[in-house]
Amino acid sequence: DVIVFTGGIGENSGSIRQGVCRDLAELGIELDRTANQTLAGETAVHAAHSKTQIWVLPTNEELIVARQTKALIER
Numbered sequence: 379d380v381i382v383f384t385g386g387i388g389e390n391s392g393s394i395r396q397g398v399c400r401d402l403a404e405l406g407i408e409l410d411r412t413a414n415q416t417l418a419g420e421t422a423v424h425a426a427h428s429k430t431q432i433w434v435l436p437t438n439e440e441l442i443v444a445r446q447t448k449a450l451i452e453r
């Protein structure tokens with residue numbers, strides 16, 4: 379199991395990630411607060427003892443739109 383934060387807010391807001399994960403400790407899901415605040419690029423932000431991995435993954439929305447546009451034009 380993995381929780382992934384991506385897109386503008388997911389990538390750039392440690393406080394949003396912390397808020398989403400705040401009450402998940404009962405499920406064994408824990409955010410590493412230091413990693414959450416000091417990340418760069420693709421980064422794991424889960425605590426070492428978390429039962430679920432938590433990742434921040436950069437997205438390239440322009441590339442996705444370009445690929446979808448190309449596929450549509452080629453049809």
